[in-house]
Amino acid sequence: MMLHLSRLREYGIVNDDLKSLLALKDSSKFPLIPATIVSKSLSKSQGTITINAGKNQGAKVGMPVITDKGLLGIIYNTSDNYSIARTLNNVDLKVTVKSERTRENAMMKWNGDWLVMVNVPKTYDLKKGDRIVTSEISSIIPFPLPVGVVYEIGNVEKGIFNEVKVQPFVDFQKVENLFILGIVKSKEIDKIEFNFLNKQ
Numbered sequence: 594m595m596l597h598l599s600r601l602r603e604y605g606i607v608n609d610d611l612k613s614l615l616a617l618k619d620s621s622k623f624p625l626i627p628a629t630i631v632s633k634s635l636s637k638s639q640g641t642i643t644i645n646a647g648k649n650q651g652a653k654v655g656m657p658v659i660t661d662k663g664l665l666g667i668i669y670n671t672s673d674n675y676s677i678a679r680t681l682n683n684v685d686l687k688v689t690v691k692s693e694r695t696r697e698n699a700m701m702k703w704n705g706d707w708l709v710m711v712n713v714p715k716t717y718d719l720k721k722g723d724r725i726v727t728s729e730i731s732s733i734i735p736f737p738l739p740v741g742v743v744y745e746i747g748n749v750e751k752g753i754f755n756e757v758k759v760q761p762f763v764d765f766q767k768v769e770n771l772f773i774l775g776i777v778k779s780k781e782i783d784k785i786e787f788n789f790l791n792k793q
Contacts, residue, residue, distance in 0.1 A: 624775035626651050628658075631675070635765060638705050640680035642666065646773055647674040655733060657774040663739030663762040664688075664727060665771060676773070680765050681708055681740070689731035690740055690759075692717075693724040701725070701740070701759060708741065710757040717755070719743055725759050735776070 628646035646652050648671050658665045658678045666680035667688075679686040682703045690701045690710060697717045699710040713719065721744065726737040741761040748755055 624651075626773040626775050627770070628676075628773055629770050630768065635680070635682070638684045638703070640666075640682035640703070640765060642678050642680060644676050644678065644771065644773070645674065647671045647676050649673050651775055652676045652773050653777050655777045657734050657738060657776075658771055659738060659774055660763050660768055660771050663741070664734070665763050665765070665768060667733060668773065681761055681763075682765055688734070688740070689728040690725050691728040691737075692719055692743075693726050693737070695719065695723070698728045698730060699757070707744075708759040708761055710759060711754075713755045713757050715748075715753055715755055719746060719757055721745065
């Protein structure tokens with residue numbers, strides 16, 4: 594009986610998760626490839642996930658991985674039926690983001706503890722609670738995807754820059770089902786950008 598009830602609860606949780614993803618798929622104008630996480634490596638600095646969709650399902654290096662809440666990561670390796678994505682909590686992934694309110698751009702990365710927007714000029718009018726989205730000036734993600742909200746603005750003691758902590762929308766520990774956003778910009782741009790990302 595205990596095992597039966599536990600299974601029913603699990604079905605209920607998964608069903609709610611899938612309903613949210615289906616709502617996203619129904620409202621999206623972009624091709625979405627459904628996938629499930631089959632393994633996670635969520636170390637302090639090298640967050641990666643393996644998902645059960647690869648080249649045969651249309652996945653390509655450079656495609657964003659998303660949930661109904663926002664950006665989870667970027668695919669950086671594919672096989673026929675599986676892909677590996679760097680999550681936002683991976684020090685090797687850097688994403689250009691912007692404040693939805695002020696339209697100001699900055700580079701965001703994982704520092705081992707927090708997602709941070711780095712080298713943010715102190716003249717930027719960022720405030721706690723501001724929504725952060727991906728910037729269309731990025732060659733990887735060419736249109737805004739939700740990322741998170743400003744959690745804290747830290748003043749760098751010397752210089753003219755701040756470091757801004759971002760609380761992500763996606764809970765990397767809990768996510769199980771997702772979509773691969775089936776878009777890749779110019780192959781020439783992708784090659785340059787991914788050579789950069791993979792060498793950092």
